[in-house]
Amino acid sequence: MPEMTLIDALREAMDEELARDPRVFITGEDVGKRGGVFRATMGLYEKYGEKRIVDSPLAELSIVAIGIGAACADLIPICEIQFADFIHPAFNQIVNEAAKMYYRSGGTWNVPLTIRAPYGGGIGGGLYHSQSVEAFFTHVPGLKVVIPSTPHDAKGLLKSAVRDPNPVLFFEPKKGYRSIKGEVPTGEYTVPIGKARVARQGGDLSVYAYGMMAHYAVQAAEMVAREDGIQCDVIDLRTLLPIDKETILASFKKTGKALIVYEDNLTMGYGAEIAAILSSDGFEYMDAPIMRLGGPDVPAVPFSHPLQEAFMPNPHKIATAIRQLAAY
Amino acid sequence: MPTNVIMPQLGESVVEGTLSRWLKQVGERVEEFESIAEVTTDKVDTEIPSPASGVLLAIYVAEGQTVERGTVLAVIGQPDERLESPPSAAPAHAHESVPAQQSASSAEAYDSPKGAAQRYSPVVARMAAEHNLDLTRIRGTGLGGRVTKKDVEAYLAAQEQPAAELAPWEQPGAGDLFKPTDEIFAAANAKPVAPAPQTVAAPQPTVAPPPTPSQAPAQPPLSPELGGTLIPHSAMRRSIAKHMVESKLHTAPHVTTVFEVDMARVMAHWKANEAAFAAQGVRLTLTAYFIAAIVRAAQAQPTLNSRWTDDGLFVPNSVNVGMAVALNEGLIVPVIKNAQDLSLIGLARQVNDLAARARAKQLKPDDLQGGTITLTNHGVSGSLFATPIINQPQSAIVGTGAVTKRPVVITDSDGNDMLAIRPMLYATLTFDHRVADGALGDAFMRVFKETLETWR
Known part of the structure; x- marks a missing residue:
């Protein structure tokens, strides 16, 4: 098994999911040509093109809103919020729309949306690049909240999140993006959501x-x-x-x-x-x-x-x- | 899991108790710590608190029956719980499991350091309930001596060690008292003993044999022709009888010395201070003066404030004076602890309190423990002097007779002898001749006498 960093494992998961299902697409700030501010999506734009790796305006509300709309239109969006600190403008979209869609439509609509966001401090990021926001969202029924800590789990859980029919908030410990390394199986495997x-x-x-x-x-x-x-x-x-x-x-x-x-x-x-x-x-x-x-x-x-x-x-x-x- | 209700040890040397009344009946709901039975011992009457919440599933000891400490009295459990009746059918414990069978008020529990009530974590409490453990016996290694889950686990693991690894002093003794209660009960069930409570019986040609073989020699049978009433012994009477025989015939060679004490100073002091003490709610009695004098004498001659052991003479640091209190049923000896720290008013207050509670049968087991020397003020009933019996395991007992006005020869400072009428007291010291010889006993009494004669 090759050893890789957390960020490489996340990229491999997205790469495999993009290849597996043409409905999967990624949107967020700088995710396309720049490959993401942390390089999580590096190379994907070149591989899958601008229709599947979509640079967004600097507007978190719209990133998530577009994701929700696309999910309802039978696509499988992966929305990247550049830092979890900036997820707050999208709070209404996540809590009022994504989390409640399946419930208020009586099971007619569901939102298979994954929102990735780097979170956490210790990286000299100061007030707006260090926040931990998980507690806001773990209070909300209708959401799933996942935080991997190893490359193996990062890949397996992100693939599970993409395939999950519900909105999944996927918070990534950014301090460990490159410092955490571990063995990651090549190819297909998933780690189930809901198991410690x-x-x-x-x-x-x-x-x-x-x-x-x-x-x-x-x-x-x-x-x-x-x-x-x-x-x-x-x-x-x-x-x-x-x-x-x-x-x-x-x-x-x-x-x-x-x-x-x-x-x-x-x-x-x-x-x-x-x-x-x-x-x-x-x-x-x-x-x-x-x-x-x-x-x-x-x-x-x-x-x-x-x-x-x-x-x-x-x-x-x-x-x-x-x-x-x-x-x- | 059913919980056994066990006859606790209610005091030092109290080894049995009479179940006087059940406060709960079989099938009735009981809460933990709720009183479920009244017990009479030779020293105190008390209630037994329930060791657990649940339903009283079975009662094994009838009202009026006298049983040894540690005996299973009843079982508490859940209503749907099936008992493997009788308790003799309980799993046969190897005898190293003795500690687990003891009740919370076993001797060891009393010996544990006194302090704030221990608190236990939920898991420790649950394990204790499951294994029927007395947590006061487990040494805690947690913060502030807290008993941790690991301590309980270690204790349980130690219980499974073979008995051979136990230190000799931790091994149970041979007597019935030290056997696991389940064994005692099994034996009791197996023996065809008279199950009836001890009730007043008409004269019988023979009396039921004494329960322990070590007691008295065989007694001649009662003659059927001789009319009369057989009055059953109370637990207190039996206990006194046993202790007297033990002390005088089997333990200590008694010797008594008699002193005469001029009580003029004490009587004057008493008269002068009685009202002032009364104003503070304290009834001043001669007993308080006698105890004060005993303290002085014991401090001067600590050998008499001691306890004989085969390894050596144990001399305690404190003077705890037992005070014989006559009751209608017999006699009881509550103890004034650390009498050396108390002033006359403090002693008098203690005397008042202990005497009142003794007569009201309100003494606690602790009130009766730890005596190092005893006073019997037999003068209150008019006796002039007496030779009391030592209250084992102490070494000495002071007897004080009636203070009577007598003509005595006194000498003035010029050496002139004259007859005077003085309030006089005969005081005796009866002591264990193994511990001390006559000269030491007299030295003790000289301090006692001088303290009273020079009282100010």
């Missing part, structure tokens, strides 16, 4: 994370295993909506202790839902308070490097939290 991955096994406590934080959690788990002999389960959630309660609870029943890590600011973040599931469905297995580690409740990831570092969870902060929880 056990990234590491250990009996002392469970760490739940996704995206870049799933990598940091594994690094932190290796650190505490080496230095403190603490063995962690690390659950890479992969799909945030629908949520894989089974895998989440199976780990908790084994360990009785849970640390939930996400880089979005803490309050009302996605981890709160994991905590709620554990306490309602896992109460009799609970051996410690459920802990969350997230960003501070400040308006944005700061641009200043030291402040950004203070904001972002990292393997050392996660390891510290693991040690505290293990000692409880």
